[in-house]
Amino acid sequence: MAAAVGVAAALAGSPPARTSLSLFSLADRVALVTGGHRGIGLEMALALAEAGAVVYCLDLPTQPDSDWLKVQDYVAKLPVSEQNLKGRLEYIAGDVTDQKAMWAAAESIAAREGKINICMANAGILHGCDCLEYSAEDFRKVLDVNASGVLFTAQAAGRQMERLGIPGSIILTASISGSITNPTQHLLAYNASKSAVLQMARSMACELAPKGIRVNSISPGYIVSEMTRGAFLQTGLEARLSAQNPMGRFGRTDELRGIALWLASDASTFCTGTDIKVDGGQCAW
Numbered sequence: 001m002a003a004a005v006g007v008a009a010a011l012a013g014s015p016p017a018r019t020s021l022s023l024f025s026l027a028d029r030v031a032l033v034t035g036g037h038r039g040i041g042l043e044m045a046l047a048l049a050e051a052g053a054v055v056y057c058l059d060l061p062t063q064p065d066s067d068w069l070k071v072q073d074y075v076a077k078l079p080v081s082e083q084n085l086k087g088r089l090e091y092i093a094g095d096v097t098d099q100k101a102m103w104a105a106a107e108s109i110a111a112r113e114g115k116i117n118i119c120m121a122n123a124g125i126l127h128g129c130d131c132l133e134y135s136a137e138d139f140r141k142v143l144d145v146n147a148s149g150v151l152f153t154a155q156a157a158g159r160q161m162e163r164l165g166i167p168g169s170i171i172l173t174a175s176i177s178g179s180i181t182n183p184t185q186h187l188l189a190y191n192a193s194k195s196a197v198l199q200m201a202r203s204m205a206c207e208l209a210p211k212g213i214r215v216n217s218i219s220p221g222y223i224v225s226e227m228t229r230g231a232f233l234q235t236g237l238e239a240r241l242s243a244q245n246p247m248g249r250f251g252r253t254d255e256l257r258g259i260a261l262w263l264a265s266d267a268s269t270f271c272t273g274t275d276i277k278v279d280g281g282q283c284a285w
């Protein structure tokens with residue numbers, strides 16, 4: 001039986017087994033983060049590593065660039081805390097659209113580390129086009145990465161969690177674009193792919209709950225990254241898009257650290273099948 005925590009521990013008169021902050025510890029946990037070479041993926045990977053996890057960042061480049069290596073070095077130099085929070089960042093090249101390769105990548109992480117506890121299926125691409133003009137090729141490409149790639153990633157980690165009997169946490173990066181249509185933007189394929197991610201999280205959560213595996217999604221609003229730099233910021237749309245949320249600005253990638261850590265950790269053990277929006281209030285309007 002799990003040791004009592006919270007009020008139950010206080011009433012039992014026992015010393016607290018786990019205080020509230022220690023619930024966020026990821027000591028001895030192993031994570032896979034796709035799209036972990038930059039942007040939101042790298043930021044969430046760093047957050048997990050700071051909490052003690054060994055994090056495998058999977059992305060397209062065959063070798064990580066100097067920025068990624070700097071972040072890896074930063075993690076290596078973090079002091080080891082009393083809770084033994086000694087995280088590590090590793091890099092593996094991979095393409096989320098290759099199902100067999102994704103399953104094999106997760107197998108090899110589990111073989112090396114003995115487990116996978118956390119999966120962040122985060123890799124994604126953005127492509128805009130008028131809905132009546134969308135070519136089959138472009139539409140399929142977006143769905144291939146953003147929907148199929150998310151499924152293959154979640155499957156890859158989930159299969160190892162099931163095989164090893166690990167009560168893991170799978171987190172899918174969706175977007176508010178899966179719940180709303182971004183005003184003035186023609187993002188049909190992206191929006192459809194993110195709606196698919198939202199439903200995938202719900203379906204997987206219900207199937208995998210009996211195995212102790214949780215599945216949730218995160219829906220960011222506009223966040224400054226290479227993706228939005230190319231699509232929106234360099235095209236002078238920042239002011240117009242910022243005005244679409246009550247906070248009047250784009251979010252920063254580091255503003256997703258808290259939700260990533262909460263969903264990945266034992267601080268959220270009763271949360272599954274849920275989408276959490278981090279959007280400066282955009283969907284409240």
Ligand SMILES: NC(=O)c1ccc[n+]([C@@H]2O[C@H](COP(=O)([O-])OP(=O)(O)OC[C@H]3O[C@@H](n4cnc5c(N)ncnc54)[C@H](O)[C@@H]3O)[C@@H](O)[C@H]2O)c1
Pocket residue numbers: 034035036037038039040041058059060061094095096097122123124125145149173174175176219220221222223224225226227228
């Ligand atoms: N930035 C935003 O405003 C925003 C908002 C909502 C949701 N999102 C989602 O967050 C996720 C991360 O976006 P970001 O803003 O960091 O973008 P980004 O373009 O900076 O990062 C995306 C990463 O995914 C990788 N990637 C793309 N295709 C891949 C593939 N086939 N296999 C493996 N890796 C692949 C890229 O190489 C890149 O490193 C995406 O799913 C995106 O749709 C972003």
